[in-house]
Amino acid sequence: MNHLLFCYHTCPMEEPGVGLSGGMNVFLRGLLPGLAAQGIRTDVLTRGKGEEPEVSRPFPGVRIFHLPCGWREPSTRESAVDSLPRFVGSARDLLAKRASLYDVVSAHYWMSGIACLEAGLRLPPPVFSYHTIEALKEGAAPASAPGLSAVRRAAEGRLSREASRVVCFSGNDLARTVEIFPSAAGKGAVIPPGIDDGFRAPPPRAEARRMRGIPSGCFLFLLAARKDPGKNVDAAIDAFRALRSEEGARLRLLVAGQKPPPGRLPDGVACAGPVPHAEMPGLLAAADAVLCPSSYESFGLVPLEAMAAGRPVIAPWTGFWGDTIRAEGGGAGYAPDAPSGLVDAMRAVCRDEALRARLAGEGVKIAARFTWETCTSSWAALLSSAARSGSPR
8 A cells, every 4th residue: 555545624734733723733744744654655635725726745755735615714614514515526626537546545524534425436435533523522512503513413424334444542432433323333443643752842841931921930720722612611711710719829821722702811811822733832831730621522632742741631530531540640630520620620739749740750651652653653554454455436
């Protein structure tokens, strides 16, 4: 297997992955160069902003085709769905004379998977990664308008039936995926992402604070999340406000990854807005602890990045990171339905320096096993297997 078609409709890959909304871009920037290093040439189809296809080559062995799709600002889930039919047509035109070149097809996120299935060409059934599942997001917090949610759920069910393989980032997520989509049973593979080396060697804390204008003597909680109800940013701000009433002005909370909300922020809370991913190690270095209060994550890069940087995380006893913290440490957990659960966990971490040091050391050990070398080797093996066993539809 030496030629891969990678479909990634949701966001344009040339975007810098600012804030945390570029999580899939961050993943692809870690994965694709590694695949190329193993001799796998990759063509990526992604949304373009122009009226003609454009090609970029960000890494050796990787070409990105930016396809006309009727791009509309701001880029939202709804606008991405609206652009899907034209994207499929553009992909069909591009691939009309190229489909036979590809040994295997991989698609990430449901719209990309549907684009592969509906291109109308004799492509191999895709290796598919959901990244998140709508039914699980609905259980956490409404993520989409009702009509879009129904469309997405139907599409995700179809992909469970028609994909050749289904890839999840954790065993927890694969188990829940198979519960919702029994037709995915027997197709699943678990391949966790890697992490950039910059997180393992962040800048010194004092320097990182100077860069951000953060007082040296305060205790800083960091919450890095895109704007999404399931990220529970409002609940975290409420918990911080309650704890600050006990601990005083030494406590600070910095929210990164989204624009400041309208109105005045509570005392001690600041909003950094979208942050380029390359600056995240410095932001983590400035923090004393990292809040990860999401109701649902298929994996969650922020806890991994925080652990790699030696910062304790605070997360609910749910999903992969809840299970990992319970078994191996690296953070403080809490019951998500306990009224004071998040406040209690924050209080324990901010008051106990020895606890923070222990959790930081445990987190570094946990993060050490998540490398892009391991990730890309696992993906290469899976794609090669799919190429050998797959056949055009």
